[in-house]
Amino acid sequence: MNLPTKFTQGANTIEIQYDASGKKLKKILSGGTTKSYIGSFEYVGTAVEALYHSEGRARNNSGTYVYEYVIKDHLGNSRVMFTNTSGAIAQIQENHYYPFGLEQAGWIANPTPPYAYKYNGKELNVDFGLNLSDYGARWYDAGVGRFTSGDPISEIYSYQSAFVYAENNPIKYIDYMGFGSSYNWKASRYEDENGYEVSWNNVQEEYGLSKASITVNLLNEDDVLSTKQLTKIAYGASQIFDKNDLTDLVSYKLVNSEEYYNSGTEKSTNLGFRFYKGALSPMGRTVFLESDWGATQDLKKSFINLRSHLNSNGSYNIESLSYTLAHETLHGLLAKSSYFMTRRRNDIIGSEDFAGHYNSYPNLLNEGNSQYGGRSDHILSIHVALF
Numbered sequence: 389m390n391l392p393t394k395f396t397q398g399a400n401t402i403e404i405q406y407d408a409s410g411k412k413l414k415k416i417l418s419g420g421t422t423k424s425y426i427g428s429f430e431y432v433g434t435a436v437e438a439l440y441h442s443e444g445r446a447r448n449n450s451g452t453y454v455y456e457y458v459i460k461d462h463l464g465n466s467r468v469m470f471t472n473t474s475g476a477i478a479q480i481q482e483n484h485y486y487p488f489g490l491e492q493a494g495w496i497a498n499p500t501p502p503y504a505y506k507y508n509g510k511e512l513n514v515d516f517g518l519n520l521s522d523y524g525a526r527w528y529d530a531g532v533g534r535f536t537s538g539d540p541i542s543e544i545y546s547y548q549s550a551f552v553y554a555e556n557n558p559i560k561y562i563d564y565m566g567f568g569s570s571y572n573w574k575a576s577r578y579e580d581e582n583g584y585e586v587s588w589n590n591v592q593e594e595y596g597l598s599k600a601s602i603t604v605n606l607l608n609e610d611d612v613l614s615t616k617q618l619t620k621i622a623y624g625a626s627q628i629f630d631k632n633d634l635t636d637l638v639s640y641k642l643v644n645s646e647e648y649y650n651s652g653t654e655k656s657t658n659l660g661f662r663f664y665k666g667a668l669s670p671m672g673r674t675v676f677l678e679s680d681w682g683a684t685q686d687l688k689k690s691f692i693n694l695r696s697h698l699n700s701n702g703s704y705n706i707e708s709l710s711y712t713l714a715h716e717t718l719h720g721l722l723a724k725s726s727y728f729m730t731r732r733r734n735d736i737i738g739s740e741d742f743a744g745h746y747n748s749y750p751n752l753l754n755e756g757n758s759q760y761g762g763r764s765d766h767i768l769s770i771h772v773a774l775f
Contacts, residue, residue: 390537392527400516409584412522417515437501444469445503456480456499463562464509465489469499487558489521489530508562523563528553535563602724604640604717605660607648612665612694617704618642621663624710625717638717649687659720660687661713663694671696672712674719685720692716 389410395402405414415423424431428440439446444457459468469481481503482496489507504511507530510521521528526535538550554561578586608618622640629637648660661672675689692712697705 389525390540391525392536395516395518397516397518402513402515402518410525415513415515432501440505447499447501456503458503458505460509463558466503466506466509469503485530488533488553489528489558491530528563533558602638602721603658604638604720605643605648605658606640606713607643607645607660607662609645609662609664613663613704615642617706618663620706621709621713624706625713628710628714638721640713659685659690659717659724661690661692661716662687663692665694666691667693667695669693669696671708672716674716674723676723685723690716690720 389406391404391406391410393404393406395404399418401418403416404412405416407413412425414425417423422433423437430437430440436448438448439453444455446453446455454471456469456471458466459470461467465485466481466483468479468483470477470479472478479496480498483506484492484495485507486492491506491512502514504513506512507521508523510523510528512519512521519529519531520536521530523535525540526537528535533553533556534549534551535553536551539552542550548555554563606618606622608615613621619642622642626638626640643660648662659674661674670693672692673690675686677684677686692709694704694709697709697712699705
């Protein structure tokens with residue numbers, strides 16, 4: 389596992405013991421101090437120091453537990469720590485960081501014992517001036533913005549150094565455990581390098597995913613539709629996302645031809661579809677350049693086909709166009725996810741079937757049934773990753 393077991397500084401030593409999976413069990417300092425990690429409990433010697441949880445800790449104060457709470461930012465960094473003192477809220481710690489995690493000096497730091505889970509919520513080991521954060525799979529030096537050992541799955545990220553932290557973009561991403569999680573299609577779950585399941589919440593933290601809006605540009609080619617019709621289609625697609633608890637996930641924008649073709653040809657977080665009257669099928673299509681799959685959308689070949697949505701009286705079926713637009717949008721989101729999360733097409737969507745057609749996983753609409761039958765506004769959202 390290539391984890392450090394001993395740090396030496398002159399006569400001072402720090403020894404680390406792990407279990408078979410690499411989980412830290414004990415830290416032994418020269419001089420006799422021993423800290424043990426047992427589940428959520430941390431012991432100093434044989435005495436409980438504190439019980440740690442996602443919102444802070446319960447600190448042992450001579451047999452009485454004092455509850456201390458932590459407010460974190462979008463990257464999981466501990467920013468403010470407070471407690472209840474005689475019925476009043478008392479701030480006991482405040483942390484600010486440089487982009488790669490080096491802590492800024494001069495802020496409040498009063499808790500005893502010190503609260504060590506700071507940048508990304510990882511334990512900062514300051515013993516004997518070590519100042520390394522334990523990420524689980526690797527240790528991290530915020531002073532230089534690099535891990536102390538190589539990424540165990542660095543072959544996936546061959547475009548960068550194996551020691552890089554968060555793709556050199558620490559404002560947007562974190563390294564949750566010090567390596568990237570990937571999706572196991574056979575097991576239908578995200579896993580770490582050892583095959584252990586990683587929760588979706590942790591994947592979101594790791595890749596800096598959010599529910600932030602992405603812009604989808606819509607081109608009314610040759611003015612086949614009225615502006616009112618296209619607005620209704622965009623609104624209907626937005627409603628589909630809203631019904632599936634994905635409010636504000638996608639923002640549709642009506643654009644002209646020049647804006648459309650200049651907006652998404654590069655590695656953009658935007659998507660785009662042109663509405664035109666083509667052959668009888670397909671209803672719609674989302675295409676990315678094979679040479680840059682998942683990063684650069686082919687806007688000329690990405691379309692919603694109006695001819696496939698004609699009613700018997702010759703008018704356009706606004707409802708079916710809305711469903712198709714939502715469907716194709718999710719194709720695009722999954723493709724973007726593939727690129728921004730792994731830089732490899734097959735890790736998130738191995739083929740167009742995996743991208744969400746009717747009998748595949750994950751399904752985009754109606755749990756794999758006919759797109760317009762039954763609960764046709766259903767979208768399986770758990771694996772829609774944004775950036």
